[in-house]
Amino acid sequence: MNAEFSLVFINFLLLSLLHLAIIVTKKLMNSQIYKQSHNVSVYLSTPKGEIGTEAIVRDIFETGKKCYIPLWDKNKMVKKDG
Secondary structure, three states, X not given: OOHHXXXXXXXXXXXXXXXXXXXXHHHHHHOHHHHHOOEEEOOOOOOOOOOOOHHHHHHHHHOOOEEEOOEEEOOEEEOOOO
């Protein structure tokens, strides 16, 4: 692959992820179960090929919901009591 093609392909992937994030976020925020919820668990996305969750996290706080974020230690989720 040449450098120009690689750059075009990477940009295509990034735009696809952005498009998917918008679709997922809209579907979630328009769902009755989300609208009626008081507690929401969501992961914090990273720029490594994940669908962005920034708008979801922002909405959780703006609407006064409780936000739960999973805590990971290496390859397993850590359960915190309390």
